[in-house]
Every structure is written in C-alpha cells, then in structure tokens.
Amino acid sequence: MLKTLKICAAVAAATLVATPVFGADFPTKPIKLIVTAGAGGGEDTEARAIAPFVEKHLGQQVVIENQPGAGGKIAFEKFQNVTPDGYALITYTFPKSVIIEYQGKTGFKTRDFTPIFAWSRSSQVLVVNGESWKTFQEFLKAAKEKPLSGGLSGRGSTTHLMGLIALDELGIDKVNWVPYEGSAGSIAALAGKHLDFTMSLATSAVALIQAGKLRPLLLFSDKRDPHFPDIPVPKDLGYNMSFIPTLRGVEAPPKTPADIVTILEAAFSKAAQEKGFIDIAAKRKMVLEPVGSKEFARAVADVYPKIAKFQSMLTSK
Amino acid sequence: MKEKLKLTEVWFKIVLLFVFSGFYILAIPYPQESGQFPQLLAAISLILTLAALAADFLRAQVTAGEIGDVDDTELKVVDTATRNVRRRRFYQAWAILLVSTGVGYLGGFLFSTVLLFGGFGLAFGRRENLVKNMIVAVAMTVVVYFIFGRIMAVPLLNGVLW
C-alpha cells in the first residue's frame, strides 16, 4: 500500500515537472494575470481582450485567473504578499481598491503595489429614460424640486462616489439612492421607468443609449467622450467638479524590481497600440488612454486624499 | 426503532433553536435596515421549530403508549449492529475526505485525488480487489488530471508546499 503510494507520488512528480527555469531572462514561463472580477464583466473582458496581444510581445503565455471574491478584496490581500518576480500580475480598476481600503480594515495597501500600465479610462455618466427630461437643466430643476430615485451600481462603488460628489457640487439636496449589484440591474430598472435616473459607466449602457431608450445627460469628465461626442461635460455647463475617472490597467506586487517593470510596461504599452486591440476597444466603446507606470503611480497617490474626504459620505449615506 | 430516530430529530431541532436565536442576537447591533429581514426570519423560524418540537413530544407520548408491550429487544440488537457498521463507515468516509483535503491543500490536487480513490478503495472495497482498486485510483487521478487540467484548462488546486 505504502509502496503503491510512493510510486504514485513519483509518477505525479514526474508528470508535474514544470519547464525548467533557464537563466535570468524575463519572462521564461507563463505569466498569471489575476482578474479581480467575475468572468464576463467589464474588467474581465478588457483583460481577455488585451491578453493575446501582450502574449505576442512577451513571448510567453498570459494565463487569466478570476478571483472575484469580495469585490477583489481577497485577491488584493493575497497579492500583497506575492513574490515580486513579475510572474503574477493583477488587473486593476482604479480606484476600486482604494475605496475598499476605506470601507474597513484590509490586509493590503494599494500604494504598495507597483503600477505597470493602464490602457483605458471610463467616466461615469448620468442617464435618464429616453422619454423623460431632454436636457440636463430640465433634470436639475426636477431634482431640486423633489427627491428623485437614482440607481447605483453598488454602495461604495465609483458611481456612488461620483454621485455624491455631483450632488455636492450641483446643490441637490436629496436623492433616494437605490443600490444594485453591478450596473445591469439599475439600467434595466431605468429602462422600465422604475427609476428616475441612474449613474453608470458609459460602456455599460451603450446598447440602450444607441437605441434611444436611454438618454445620457452629463458625462463626469474633463473632456468629452470620443464615442459619445454629444454628451456635455460639467465644464460646458459652467460647473467646476472634481472627478474620479476609472482607469483600467495592471499592477505588480509590492517591491517588484525596476527592470521587470520596464519590460512589462513596454509589452503592455505595445499591446495597447496593436490594431487588433484598438478595433476591439472601439467596438466596446472603450476610451483608450495609455498611462505609463509613473503617471499611474502618481494618480494612485493623488486619489487617496480625495477619497478620504468622501469617506464619511460613503459610510453614512 | 421509532424512538431512536426521533431522538436524532429532536436533538437537531434543539440545535436549530440555538442557531436561530444566534442569528437573531447577532443581528441586534446591525443598522435597522440590515437587521430587519434576518431578525424577522429568525423569529419566525424559531417559533416554527418550537412548534415542531411540541408536535414531536405529543406524538411520542401517543406511540410509547401503543408499543410499550411488544418485546422488541431482538429487533433492537440487529438494528444496533447495522447502525454501528454504518456509523463506522461514515466516520471512515469523513476521515478519508478530510485527510485528502488537507493533503490537497498542502501538496496539490494530484495527491488528494490519489488518496481519495485509494482510501475509499482500501476501506470499502473488497479485499480481493485491492490491487485492482489501487490501479483504478492512480488511473482515475491521471485521467482527471488530463481531462480537466490539460484539455479543459480548468484551474486545479496547487499545493502550498508543492
């Protein structure tokens, strides 16, 4: 019995022998990309869209692993202690993890992670049903008269945060926020006229906006979205607002050596310029905006005080 | 026989009472909206469990009165023997399961699968089939590994130490 087990173990060991690790070149074996969202969602699709192009430039496979637990918190916590050899990366919808840090005690610190590259940026948009208010001014007037019901893609999400900032700057007193899990639910409710408006990312509501069932009234960004040039931004209407753009990119574990960072950054950057990727991005209406590792790191550091300011808003409202 | 079964059921319901009370009590510090639903559910379930317990006791008194005269010691002996065998198998099954899972956690999927098949083959298989069962254990492990790990690229457990 014992002997059989030993034989089994030996066979298993032999079968599992990984490709021998050669010299110090990077990368020499497949890279694991952890996606902190479920399969099929926005973050996952973008990761899977760029992965094949990155593979081309790195010469190694990029294997995607979904770890969606607790909005990514579990994955982030594990990632804090992963060996910084460049073989494990994590996708990052900025500033998701920073918001998580402010919601309770966590085992990770976003500022410790090593940002590599961000390829796309999404901004929140305020959407109403196609049959209701036609301009933002009309909406604003109605919102000040009585509390409207507004959909969120989740408590503590970037849409919630942006919604609170917007209320503050626009001088709207009260809104009945109705939280959903993810944007699909609130968009469906809006289309069915059960909600007055909803805050969502432009990419989530594309189909219904194009079909005319929903109307975007305001884009929370400093410049207009190239895919939706008709949506006004606060600047156009005379408001001075601070924004929380959602950047999507990858990060490496804390203390990753600089030369590995450079190689990875170059690979992702070239992948993001590949025509194939740009085509896919255009179809998804993703706004591509390459952000290198240093800029990325700066953006992360900048956002901490902004989120701290709204921390109390998040936990009370 | 009837009374013994009933005992397990009764104990289970008593445990449930504690569980439901626990849910209720733990929800007290929650904000009002959060706690509403769980507390309502816990309260209703608690009442239902008490009702079920009451029904059990009432029924027990009736049955005890009816079968008190029959001498069923022989029946009980047979039942105890079978029950002991079953219980032993049950504990064995859990032991193999837990050990395999622990091994899997440490060493990875391959080890746990081999242990599971091997363990059950050893414990529950017939003596004369021992060698055949061990071969099946290894074969199954390899098959599962290839089909799921390689062909279908399903993520398999990697051991912490492996």
Add this chain to the structure above:
Amino acid sequence: MDVLLQAIAFVLQWQNLAALAGGTVYGIIIGVLPGLGPSAGMALAIPLVMTWHPATALIFMGALYKCSNYGGSLTAILVNTPGDASNAATILDGYPMCQRGMGGVALGLSATSALVGGTIGMICLIYAAPFLADFALEFGPAEYFLTAVLALSLIAAVVQGATIKGLIAAGMGLLLSTVGFDVIAGHLRYTFDWAPVEDGIPLIQALVGLFAVTQALVLAESAASISRLAELSGSFWEGVRTYFRHPLIMVRASLIGLFVGILPGVGQSSAGLLAWADAKRVSKHPETFGEGEPVGVIASETATNSCMPGDLVCTIALGLPGSVGAAVFLGVMIIFGIVPGPLVFMNQPEVIYSLFVALFLTSFLIFIIGMTVARRLAVVTLLPNNVIVPLILVVSLLGSFAIRNEMADVFISLAFGALGYVMLKGGFTPIPLLLGLVLGEMVETNYHRALLISGGSYSIFYASVICKILILLTILSLVGPYLGPFWKTLTQGEK
C-alpha cells in the same frame, strides 16, 4: 422571413455545424461536473474561439451555454448530484427512478424534455424576443419582490406533508442568504471577518456540498451501488413515449421556465424547482412526487430547458444579461464586436438569427446524444461503491474550487455536506433550504429597493397591473389546494 432562410443556409455550412456540435458536447461535459457551470466553460473556451468568424464563435458559445444544463441533469438523475442549481429539481424524481433501476426511462424523459422545452423556448425567442424584452422591463423592484414571494409560496406546496419542517428548512436557507454584504445598507452581516463569504455564501459551492457531498456520504455509509437492483430495467424509448402522454405539464413547465428565464436577475436555479412544485400542485396524486414520479422529471427538465432561451431574451434584445452565464455570453459577444441591444436586430441580423437557428438545432442534437451516449451512462449506477463515492467527491470538489480559485470554497462545500447529512438524519429535506438560499436576496433587496423608490410608501406594491396579478397568483397558490375539497363540501352540503 428570408433573413431566417439565409440564417439556416449559413448554419448548414460545415464549420458552423462543427461549432454547433463542438459547443454542445463541450457544454454537456462541463455540465456534468458539479459546480463548473457554463460561465466557467465559456470563459475557458474564449482563447479557443478567439480567431474564428464571429458568428461561428457565437454558435459555439451559445451551444455551450444552452447544453451545459443537460450535462447537469445527467448527473442529477444518475448520481443524485445536480450539476448546477438548475438541475436540483430533477434529482427529486429522477434519482429515485434510478434507484429502482428505471434509469433508462428517466434519461429518456430528460432527453425528450430537452428537445421539447428547448424548442418551445427557442421558438418564443426567435419570434417574440423584442416583445418579451419589453415585457421584462415592466418588472421593477416591487414586481420582483412579489415574484419571489410567489416562488416561495410554491415551496409550501413542495413540502406538503411535512410542512413545518419544510418551512423551517426554507427559513434556514433564507437566513443563510443574508450572510455577507448587504446591498442596501452596505453592512457586512454574519461574516465574522471571513473574506470568502463577504459576497454571500457562494451558491454553487453550497449546492455542491448540500447535494453532491451529502450524497457521497450517504452512499459511503450504505455501501451499496446506486441502483438497488443489479440490473437496469425500462428503456429510453419508454421514457420518450411517457413524455408525450402529459402535454399539459409540458406546456405549463415550458411557460414557467420561459418566464423565469426572461426576467433579468432571476437565474435559472429556480425554474426547475418552480415547475416541479407547480406540477405537484396540479397533480391528481401529489404523494408520488419525490418517489420516482415521471411527471416530476418532465416538469423540472422541460422548464430548465426552456429557461435558457428566455435568458437570452433580455441579453440580446436589451444588452442586459439576466444571469451570470448570460453576462459571460454578453462579454463574448462584445469581444467579437456584436453589441446586443434593440438595434442588433437591425444592424447585424444575420449573426443573431444564425445563432437562433443553431440553438434551435441544439435541442435535437441533445436528444440524439441522449439517445445514443447517455443511456449507456446509466451503467454508472451499477458501479461499486468504493469507486463511485470518491468519483463524486473528486469531481464536485474540483468544480467547487475552480470557480473562484479559492480553497475556502472547498471547505464551504464540505461544511454544507455535513449540514446536508445532518439534515437528512434529522428528518429535513435540503431542497427548501436551497430555494431559500437562492431567493433570499431577491426577496429582501427588492423589498427595500421598492420602498426606497416610493419614499417609504407601501402603495408601490400594488400599483401596477403586474403587481396585482402576482398578488392574486400568490393567494391562489396558497389557498388553492384547500379550495378543491372546500368546494366539494359546499356542493355536497347542498344535496
């Protein structure tokens, strides 16, 4: 109409037929593994289909998504282990049939159900998608809440005979569904700082534990093979013939499945159970349900198979995924540049209709597979105990782990396995618990959402026509079983 003809011609090209067949087979295999659902299957297959023509790739993925259900019902019938929550109802009657050696008949019923349910579902999808989608949009939080309540009231029917215990089990399921992050108030409930349950108790992992692990333990304890007889009796074709003797159930179950599928947010998990409960309620001999009643299998299987086309309604017609699997499918569509929504029928009709035609054909393919391959699988019920037990355990725990790459999920499954076993010994059946777990969030969150929208006024719950209908149906389902005898006593009293 000629878009449809064009689509048929397109699908009949060999590579599309190959994609269709490949997706079907792959889907069924994925479905057989408890825990691994179509979402994981589709995600894993993405690298494979990346380079294909978009329509072909979608046919593959769509077939995968649709057929994974059938794989799950195979294991549900043969091994009492649902492949996914949607197969849970099939084990109620399918497995007892197997224990009596009538596995062949059950498989026949299941394959025919897939054929009929799938076909009815697809016909509705093809001809009525935009209309059905608009109907689905009419459902706001108040309507969702009432639908969940209606579903729960049907559960009372399920446990007729042991009503209190059933309700307690349902209560436990509902309580367990509150564990985790509260969507409305943003508060963590009952998690004790353990991160893996912050999103709530993961449904599939719990299901795997509650049914697969429990079943493995029960088998281990009894040392028997699954079939208590040493041979199989009853044929596949007998099952097929039996199916067509119950046309009314067939229609009812398809409609229930379709309805459940259409509503975004109500997953496939409930379709089979609701159809089963409904069939039991209207049956002339409800006490046979759960003991190997063929009608039970017919109802649950037909509903589950008509549910998936319903799922696609909102996904394709509105671009809003109705379930996790649909969300992945939506993601795949987008990767290939097909943006679903009301405009897709105008912009890219050939892709969509080829997909529909292909999915229509999958129902037939499933039947053929069932007829040839599946019934040979019935032999698994004769496997010796020491092989079948670890097989169930390995395969289901593998699936449980693979979903989130999370070891903790394996522990959750084991814990639920222990719970399931203890429940069985304690005289409780785990089905209502599962339903409570599935429906709990829908009940609670939509209740709060409706009140948030109405500003606290309860009138929102009976405002719309749909609300009123739902309330009426709920009352009927609770009172209905008692109305029959009541009516009889009234009329007899007059005589």
